[in-house]
Amino acid sequence: MxxxxxxxxxxxxxxxxxxxxxxxxxxxxxxxxxxxxxxxxxxxxxxxxxxxxxxxxxxxxxxxxxxxxxxxxxxxxxxxxxxxxxxxxxxxxxxxxxxxxxxxxxxxxxxxxxxxxxxxxxxxxxxxxxxxxxxxxxxxxxxxxxxxxxxxxxxxxxxxxxxxxxxxxxxxxVQVDFMDPADAKSALFPTGNLVDQLEVPGVGSFNATFITAGIPTIFLNADELGYNGCELQEAINGDPKALERFETIRAYGGVQMGLLKSPDEAATRQHTPKVAFVAPAADYVSSSGKEVHAQDIDLNVRALSMGKLHHAMMGTAAVAIATAAVIPGTLVNLAAGGGEREFVTFGHPSGTLKVGAEATQADEQWNVTKVSMSRSxxxxxxxxxxxxxxxx
Incomplete structure (x- = not known):
């Protein structure tokens, strides 16, 4: 043949x-x-x-x-x-x-x-x-x-x-500028709130910030999940029950954001939304052995992509982090210490990243005009x- x-x-x-x-x-x-x-x-x-x-x-x-x-x-x-x-x-x-x-x-x-x-x-x-x-x-x-x-x-x-x-x-x-990065088909905060209560049957109830800048993202507090925000990949990816829990959270969060009609639909939409968890700055050792010091960062962030904890940080999630960080009252902003800011440096499993954002508020609605970061x-x-x- x-x-x-x-x-x-x-x-x-x-x-x-x-x-x-x-x-x-x-x-x-x-x-x-x-x-x-x-x-x-x-x-x-x-x-x-x-x-x-x-x-x-x-x-x-x-x-x-x-x-x-x-x-x-x-x-x-x-x-x-x-x-x-x-x-x-x-x-x-x-x-x-x-x-x-x-x-x-x-x-x-x-x-x-x-x-x-x-x-x-x-x-x-x-x-x-x-x-x-x-x-x-x-x-x-x-x-x-x-x-x-x-x-x-x-x-x-x-x-x-x-x-x-x-x-x-x-x-x-290579500097990359993401112009007006909020989802064109959705509000920057799709529920209209900076912080919502996310009810996940069989899992729990969590404070959550839903945002669409860069990529639709669900931000949670690390301590509400039982983490400290300094976790490396194996701590999450080596725990099948944790991965299953995050996927369930992602599915119900996607429904609350209006991205999914039902939690079951998440299985056919693996790329979005993302799930990330935040915590105040703390010392930790990155995956390369580099020491990250609390004094050099504003907060720690860990994010999941395609069902696994990311080894560093997705660029689109970094856009979401930057946007949420400069808007007072979001979980990201609060983890970074609250208040007004123009940029944030966060810790991730591989080290640190500095991102900046320009956001304005008019008629009680937030709008982000640009997010910038350096890559190669x-x-x-x-x-x-x-x-x-x-x-x-």
Whole structure:
């Protein structure tokens, strides 16, 4: 019996922030995958190596974690005053499912570089040396992001001395500005409250801040969950009952936020909402062995992604943290000591991160105009991915 040869698709494997993903130009995809639908999802699943019952992604480009099972599709922007349209697909590991419901803030740091290298940014907008401002339309959430990409001798500069906790080696700094990052289809605080009571049958009742900036997120107090906010991955991910409890909380929180019609729907929407828990600043030792001192941070935050505690912090969740931190009265703001502020430095399992936000209040409604943070990015491999045609 004969089998058709593999098809090859031009792709670039990139790190952005603390994530990795496979980047494509829309025009390089097979014709039937250039439109949203089953053909596109099937291709991306097979590229990553999902679904994988072994949970290893041995036969694909994925890394079997929420941070490394990611795909990006870019095209020249169809929006006025934008350079590139950015579509993000979070690929499930053990299910045949691609979640298009949210953005990846970490990979956003790599979008500008890929867009420049792929000819998607007009040449007259690129300095020979200096900083290129790449105007990104984030298609999943219909928001503008500006990536400040360093340039040297007419090309993207990837090397540098900027150190990002959660990334082993230094690289060039890329500032990312998330403009008006609240969900376009929902209020910044979807319930209208800075703090709500979240009732979770069989689990408990918790104070919660629901927010949609960056990515829909449910913030909880660590002590109400029985934690101190200094936990590393194994403390959560090695506890199946804890993971089940967090997923139940996420499901009921998603209903209260208006994202889900019923808790059961959470199983088909793994990417959003996120769950995070906060605690006042405290000393701890990060996953790399680095000592984090309470005096150097404002608070500790731990967040879950795709059912597991994240090894650092999702970029989109960092947007939510920054936004909530500068609005007095949210759980994030209170954990940081309360009051007005323009930025916050928080501890996460891999170290620390500083993020800033601009928020205003009018007619008792809060609005966030911009969130900024620094990340880094670089190309890991460039060429083609190969996919067996009969499996897509």
């Amino acid at each position: 004969s089998f058709a040869p593999q098809i090859k698709v031009a792709a670039t494997y990139m790190r952005g922030g603390t994530s990795k993903g496979v980047f494509f130009k829309l025009s390089d995809l097979p014709t039937d995958a250039q439109q949203p639908g089953p053909a596109r999802d099937a291709l991306l699943l097979r590229v990553i190596g999902s679904p994988d019952a072994y949970g290893k992604h041995t036969d694909g480009m994925g890394g079997a974690t929420s941070s490394t099972s990611k795909t990006v599709i870019l095209s020249k922007s169809q929006q006025p005053d934008h350079d590139v349209d950015y579509l993000f697909g979070q690929v499930a590991i053990d299910k045949a499912f691609v979640d298009w419901s949210g953005n990846c803030g970490n990979l956003t740091a790599a979008v500008g570089a890929f867009a420049i290298n792929s000819g998607l940014v007009d040449h007259d907008r690129l300095p020979q040396d200096g900083i290129a401002k790449v105007r990104i339309w984030q298609a999943n959430i219909e928001k503008t992001i500006v990536a400040h990409v360093p340039m040297s001798n007419g090309g993207v500069q990837e090397t540098g001395d900027f150190v990002l906790d959660g990334v082993t080696f230094p690289a060039a700094e 990015a670089r190309v890991l491999m460039d060429g083609f991915v190969y996919v067996p045609p009969e499996q897509i």
